[in-house]
Amino acid sequence: MEDKLEEKPPFFKEWKGLYTFILVFEIVLILIFVWMTNTYAA
């Protein structure tokens, strides 16, 4: 079981990389939503 804890995610050297990617992805989405609100909301 402990060995499996060490298994790496695909495309990233460690889990921290994947977690950072997901958070950055969310921030980008929120920025797009902010842009949509500023551009299209009345």
Added chain:
Amino acid sequence: MNGLSWIDWTVMLGTLFTIVAYGVWKTRGTKNIEGYLLGGKESNWWTIGLSVMATQASAITFLSTPGQAYMEGMGFVQFYFGLPLAMIVISTVFIPLYYKLKVYTAYEFLESRFDNKTRLLTASLFLLQRGLAAGITIYAPAIILSQILSIELNYTIFFIGGLVIIYTVSGGTKAVSQTHKQQMGVIFLGMFIAAGFLISYLTDTMSFSEGIQVAGVMDKMEVIDWNFDPGSRYNIWSGILGGFFLQLSYFGTDQSQVQRYLSGSSIRESRLGLMFNGLLKIPMQFFILFVGILLFLFYQFVMPPLHFNAENVEMVKQSEYAIQYEALEEKQQIVFDAKKDLILEFNENPEDQELKSAIQAYHVEEQALMKDSKALILKADPNASTEDDDYIFITFVTNFLPIGLIGLLLAVIFSAAMSSTSAELNALASTTTIDIYKRNIKQDGDEKHYLLRSKLFTFMFGILAIIFAVMADLFDNLIEAVNILGSLFYGTILGVFLVAFFFKKVKGNAVFIAALISQAIIIVLYTLNKYEYINLAYLWYNLIAPGLVIGFAVLIQVIGKEKPIKSK
């Protein structure tokens, strides 16, 4: 809707029966309890990811969400902003511990950390909350589908409940995960096709970007609300903070979700399954909401019904208020025609502020007419439910999509109802078998005994859900009571788990008493809010309750200097 064509019936029933048959066939011959409750721990990450998403996405998600965007705009997407971070916390803290202790349920972990009574308390709260909610998961879409399909409500309930019972009892967790994949496939296909048709209808009149601009003029494109108002349902702060704790509680401690990722073949697969959800959930919710915006644009050029629940309209038109209702419809036609002309004009002159204001004024007038129509419906029948948001999307599907696709979209709604119900029954049976029966009633049974009991409990909860769904129609406030009950327990359960993970010196008695006090305070806050002494949106309870549990548990531990309690 004047009945469904035989092609639509064939597509809908063919899709649903194929999924059920596949689930039963693919998972036949489960011989032990691990195979039945944890799917033999064979699931890969994408099966887990789809299963987690299918569990959360109930039929009401697909009926309500487009309707919500149609009425109130895109703001609901903020509700999910806390989800990716919650997935990361569960992946780093919860999953390794669940795997290390080789638990079948989330509550089993609490006995290792605290004691049996804390395990029993949280398992019982879950059983109460989910046991009742399972009935609503069937009832809420059944009431709409029965009307659309012109079938007796109870038959629709028996149909959904019966199909779910067949494959969930037969194949357990594996059947739930396998069918979730097919159901999500049908759901995505159906929603993409519906969006495609709406876009093609829109682009007959104006470009996609111009359409969004028109939606924006009528306040539908305010995706982000920066105002920190504890009373507002959705803003970026309640979404990130309250949403984070709600999603942490739901995905980390609700057995209907925990069971999905505990079926993973390794920690890696479970983690990746949750990351899959963390990555796709916000775009998926945005997309479903956006279908509502496309619907709104569609109904700027095609006259919408004044009220979307056709049964209510029929009722009021047969009452003494028929003439008044028809007068409202005539006014709506005038407003609609004038607004449509202005929108086309605005499309040519998007900088014209006067045109913008005129469109907004007509939009407000149209909304006032809709409100008046609801008041008339209530006069005609004081017991009528005038909320028609859930009927908006399905009204479009049945009236404007081609034959064949209507059947597919109805299969989407049924699939969503079945996917969340099956996960609930599966989790209820696991918790009853592992946390109640095996731990407290019969500890010396063999594999076969517990397997049979698990199947029996799944069947029993399925029947209970059906009975509850049938009864829900008889008691007006039952659904509201169940929904409130569910949202009020989540924070407390999460608080107990957070103490378990992060406050190693706090013992069983302290957290148990803290949970009871915190739950009582949350109920008091809810009551004060209900009678308008305070103004607090429900998402905040999910932040306050864990804070209270942690605070009281630490305080009681320090003051009481409680000695450690031995588990088992």
